[in-house]
Every structure is written in structure tokens, then in C-alpha cells.
Amino acid sequence: MPAEPTSRGRPRDARSHAAILAAAAELVTETGYAAMSLGAVATRARVGKDTIYRRWPGKAELVYEAVFTTTDTAPVPDTGTLESDLTVLVQQLIDEFSAPPAAAALPGLLADFAAAPQLRARIRSAFLAPAKQRLASVFERAQARGETGLNVETDLVLDALVGTVFFRMGILGEPASPQLARSVAGIAAKGIEAR
Numbered sequence: 001m002p003a004e005p006t007s008r009g010r011p012r013d014a015r016s017h018a019a020i021l022a023a024a025a026e027l028v029t030e031t032g033y034a035a036m037s038l039g040a041v042a043t044r045a046r047v048g049k050d051t052i053y054r055r056w057p058g059k060a061e062l063v064y065e066a067v068f069t070t071t072d073t074a075p076v077p078d079t080g081t082l083e084s085d086l087t088v089l090v091q092q093l094i095d096e097f098s099a100p101p102a103a104a105a106l107p108g109l110l111a112d113f114a115a116a117p118q119l120r121a122r123i124r125s126a127f128l129a130p131a132k133q134r135l136a137s138v139f140e141r142a143q144a145r146g147e148t149g150l151n152v153e154t155d156l157v158l159d160a161l162v163g164t165v166f167f168r169m170g171i172l173g174e175p176a177s178p179q180l181a182r183s184v185a186g187i188a189a190k191g192i193e194a195r
Contacts, residue, residue: 019045020052024066025101033063033108060112060119061126067101072130082142082193086161086185089138093165094176106170132158139192152192161188 023044027036038059042049056062077088113120135158142148164184168174
């Protein structure tokens with residue numbers, strides 16, 4: 001078994017990391033995605049540009065992490081039913097997409113994703129794994145309760161949940177109704193329930 005590589009240089013400072021993410025979210029809200037620069041983020045976060053480039057390959061990855069991964073750190077819901085757990089997860093997505101940084105970042109990120117397949121691949125591998133793991137935990141509990149079958153396609157359900165919220169709010173620009181999370185979760189839960 002190969003040894004794990006040793007890290008070179010100074011260890012990452014969690015405070016700098018948090019400051020960079022906060023600065024990116026603030027600046028994308030203030031200036032928009034296209035006008036936001038990594039130099040401005042470095043200045044606001046009081047770090048060198050090299051510190052940013054050691055952690056993120058480019059602006060898209062930094063903005064995506066700063067804006068669209070807040071739900072990944074929330075506790076995995078455990079309400080006792082699949083539909084209620086999914087409702088909590090969908091509401092977290094709605095809250096994330098409703099935030100001003102998301103509205104400001106989304107058009108530019110979509111353009112970058114469309115132009116760069118390798119960027120889409122990096123986002124999928126680096127940032128979507130925690131969301132899939134959260135959903136897998138919800139499904140494992142639901143399966144143990146007999147609410148779902150054995151072969152739930154976690155990726156497909158995640159795409160359906162995120163895609164619905166994204167389409168309604170990001171593409172159509174419709175505000176989220178108070179019932180949106182419950183409606184989307186109900187449709188998803190019904191579609192994967194044990195038969």
C-alpha cells in the first residue's frame with residue numbers, strides 16, 4: 001500500500017479559508033460574477049493571490065464553493081420519514097438558491113460550465129460528493145424503515161431535486177412558494193417508495 005503523500009509548505013489556515021469564501025460571496029453579490037476578480041477577493045480576505053490559487057484552480061470553483069455548498073455542512077435530516085427528510089433537504093436547496101450570492105453567481109457560472117467540460121467534471125467530483133452522501137444517508141434510513149426499495153438511484157434523485165429547484169428559481173426566476181419543498185419532496189418520495 002503506497003504511503004500517503006506528505007504535504008509541502010505551510011499548513012492551510014482555516015481562518016484564511018473562511019475569509020476567502022466570505023469575501024468571494026460578498027464580492028459576487030456586490031459586483032456580479034463576471035466583474036468579480038480573484039485579486040479583489042484576495043484583497044478583501046487579506047491574503048495573497050497565491051493562497052487562493054493553491055486552494056482553487058479558478059474563479060468558478062471558488063465561487064461555487066462559497067455560494068453553493070452551505071447545505072453540505074448542515075446536519076443530515078432525520079425526521080422519521082423519507083418525505084419529511086426530503087422536504088428538509090429541498091428547503092435547504094431553496095434557501096441556498098434564494099440567497100443573493102447565488103442569484104448573482106448563477107448566470108456566470110452557467111456560462112463557464114457550458115464552455116468548459118473539465119470544469120463541470122471538477123465541480124461534480126469535488127463538490128457534489130457531499131450532497132450525494134447526505135442523500136445516501138437519508139435513503140439508507142428510509143430503506144431500513146421499509147419506505148424504499150433496494151436500488152434507489154441516488155444520483156438521479158439528487159439531479160431531480162436540485163434540477164427542479166434550479167429550473168424554477170434559476171431559469172424561470174419564480175420565487176419559491178411556501179409549499180415548494182413539500183411538493184417536490186412528495187413527488188420524489190412517491191417515485192421511489194417501496195412497491
